[in-house]
Structures are given as C-alpha cells and as structure tokens.
Amino acid sequence: MSLNDNDIFSKLSTPLSEPEARQYSPLTLAFLGDAVYSLLVRNMLTVDSNKPTGKLHKESIKFVNAAFQAEMIKLLMDDLTENELWVFKRGRNAHSAHSPKNQSEADYRYATGFETLYGYLYLCGETDRIKELFEKSTYKTYKENTENI
Numbered sequence: 001m002s003l004n005d006n007d008i009f010s011k012l013s014t015p016l017s018e019p020e021a022r023q024y025s026p027l028t029l030a031f032l033g034d035a036v037y038s039l040l041v042r043n044m045l046t047v048d049s050n051k052p053t054g055k056l057h058k059e060s061i062k063f064v065n066a067a068f069q070a071e072m073i074k075l076l077m078d079d080l081t082e083n084e085l086w087v088f089k090r091g092r093n094a095h096s097a098h099s100p101k102n103q104s105e106a107d108y109r110y111a112t113g114f115e116t117l118y119g120y121l122y123l124c125g126e127t128d129r130i131k132e133l134f135e136k137s138t139y140k141t142y143k144e145n146t147e148n149i
Contacts, residue, residue, distance in 0.1 A: 015125025018083070024123070026094040026116045029087075033119030038064050040134050044142060063138055066103035070110035072137040073117075079136060084117055091116025 021029075041063045045056050062068065073088065080088065092113030100108035121130050 016123045018124060021120050021123040022087075024119075026087075026091040027096060027112070029117075029119035029123070030091050030094070030112050030115040031119065032122060033115035033117065034064075036118045036122045036130065037069070037115060037134075037138075040130075041138065044139060048142075048146075063142070066100060066107040066111035069114045070107040072141070073110050073114040075137050075141075076133055079133070080117075084121075087120045088113040088117045 038060070041060050042056070045051075045059050051059075077085075090113075092109045094112060094116070096112065099105075103111075117133075118130060121127075121133075
C-alpha cells in the first residue's frame, strides 16, 4: 500500500478555502477545534514542565472546559476579524443534543463557538492565527497564573 493524493496525511497538509470550510456544520468544526485546542494545551503543559501524566491531565482540565474557554473567547472578542466573529457566532448559536454537565448553558455555548473557531482556522490552514489567539488568551492566562505561584 502506498501513499497517494487521497490518503489522510496529504489531506492534513492541504488547507481548505474559506468557502469550503464554511460548508462544515458548526458542531463538526467544534469537534475538530476541541482536539486542536486540547493538543495546544497539552503541548503547553508538557513543554513547560515534565510532570507525571496524571498531574498533566489534572492541569489540562483547568483549561479544557466550557467555563475557561468561554472566558478566553470573551478576552479575544475585540481581536477577532469580522469573519472569525461570524464563525464564532455560528458555533455559539448551534443547537446540540448534548446538555452541559457542571457548566452553565451560556458558558457551554460560548465554548462551542470558541472550539468552532479553532476548528475552522485549522481547516483553513491558519496555524499562525491559531497560535496568535492561543498566545493572547490561554497561554497569557497560564503564564500570569504560574508566575503568581
């Protein structure tokens, strides 16, 4: 079996156009965005300190939850482009069959919009923009909180 243009690896490195990415449902984009954001958080925590996996997981939960993600998107609102704001709102307003556990409905909706934006930017190959938004929000908050310890 050889790799060809139809394999998953070549699709990972081929960004979609904005119109192509807009074809995906907001909840599908949020599904992908959740993975992108979780990977960034795990990378941030791992690079910062070589701790046992149980401690890393416990720390990651502080960042990968609806309340924290809602807080982060609110920090970023003024920095979002018109298109990014549209994508966020599309995710925030999407109706999910899932009901939040231990989170408010409002936080859950904002977090879904946040994840939708990350998924959209990832599909469009906007990794520099993802990095910029992550650094302005999650990484900045993480550093501020770890410096105070």
